C-alpha cells in the first residue's frame with residue numbers, strides 16, 4: 231500500500247503523541263530505578279512537611295528542638311495511597327547522594343478532605359489535632375458559617391477553638407452582638423479567644439492554645455487568618471506567609487500545603503485548600519452528629535425517625551422552647567440541612 235503523505239498538522243500530532251509516550255516511559259524508568267535500588271539505608275520515622283507533585287519533604291527528629299530536626303526530599307512508592315502534609319511515614323534515606331524513599335504511611339488519626347476539580351474527595355492534610363476557626367466583627371460574622379466549620383471539625387474528630395480577631399474594631403455598638411455570639415459557643419464548650427492581629431493583642435492565649443498541637447486556621451475570607459499566622463510565626467519561618475500572600479485578594483492560587491513549627495512547640499499546617507475546608511461529604515444524619523448538644527438530645531425524641539422539624543415530642547424542639555438549647559443553633563441546623571442535596575453532599579462551601 232502506498233504510504234500517504236502526512237500534512238504538517240498530522241505530523242505535529244504524531245510527534246506530540248510520541249513525545250508523551252517517551253515521557254511516560256522515562257517516568258516509569260525513573261520510578262523503577264528508585265524502587266529496585268538496594269542502596270537505601272535503614273527505615274526511619276518521619277512526617278511529611280510539604281508535597282511537590284512527584285516528591286515530598288520528610289522531616290525526621292532525633293529529639294526535641296529545632297536543632298534535632300532534619301528534612302529530606304523523598305520519592306514515594308507508587309503503591310502508597312496519596313501522601314499529604316502531616317502524614318507520619320516510614321522512609322529510607324539513600325546510602326550516598328540522592329533522594330530518600332517513603333515506603334509506608336502510618337495510620338492517620340484524623341484527615342481533612344476536600345473535592346478535587348472533578349468533585350472527588352481527596353485528603354489535604356493528616357493528623358490535624360486542632361482547628362482554629364477565625365471570625366471577626368468584619369466581615370460580619372454568621373453563626374451558620376461558624377457552625378459549618380465546627381460541624382466539620384466534630385465529624386473529623388478534631389478539637390475546635392474559635393478565634394475572634396480584629397478586637398480593635400469592636401465598638402460599643404458591636405460589643406453586645408459579638409459577646410452574645412462568643413457566649414453561645416463558650417456554653418457549648420468551645421474556647422473563644424479574642425485577639426487583635428494588627429495590634430498583636432491577645433496573642434499569648436493563642437500561643438498557649440497552639441502549643442504542642444498540630445493546628446490549622448480556617449475561616450471566611452478576610453477575617454485575618456494570614457495576619458494571625460504571620461503574627462504567631464517567627465521571622466525565619468514565613469513559608470506559610472508566602473503561601474497565604476497568594477490568597478490575600480481572595481484568590482486561592484497556591485495548592486501546596488506546608489507544615490511549619492511554631493516557637494511554642496506546636497505545628498501549623500496551612501494551605502488555601504485547608505482554609506476553605508467545608509462540609510463536603512456529609513449526609514443529614516452526619517450533620518446532626520456534628521451538633522454536639524443536638525445529637526445528645528436526639529435519642530429522646532418520641533419517634534425514632536424524627537426529622538426534628540415539626541413532630542410532636544421532638545426533644546430538640548422542646549429543648550429550644552424551654553431555652554435549654556440555643557434556638558439559633560437549631561435554626562442553623564435546619565438551614566444547613568436544607569442545603570444538603572439528595573446524595574448527601576453540601577452544595578456550598580464554607581467560603582461562600
Ligand SMILES: Nc1nc2c(ncn2[C@@H]2O[C@H](COP(=O)(O)OP(=O)(O)OP(=O)(O)O)[C@@H](O)[C@H]2O)c(=O)[nH]1
Pocket residue numbers: 395396397398399425426427428429449450451452453454455456457458474477478479480481505
Ligand atoms: N482592623 C483590623 N484589621 C485586620 C486585623 N487583622 C487583619 N486585618 C485586616 O483584614 C484584612 C484581611 O486580612 P487577611 O489576613 O488577609 O485575611 P485572611 O482571612 O487571610 O483572608 P483570605 O486570604 O482571603 O482567606 C486585611 O486588610 C488585614 O489587614 C486586625 O486585627 N484588625
Ligand SMILES: [Zn+2]
Pocket residue numbers: 528531532536537538539541543544545546547
Ligand atoms: Zn426530634
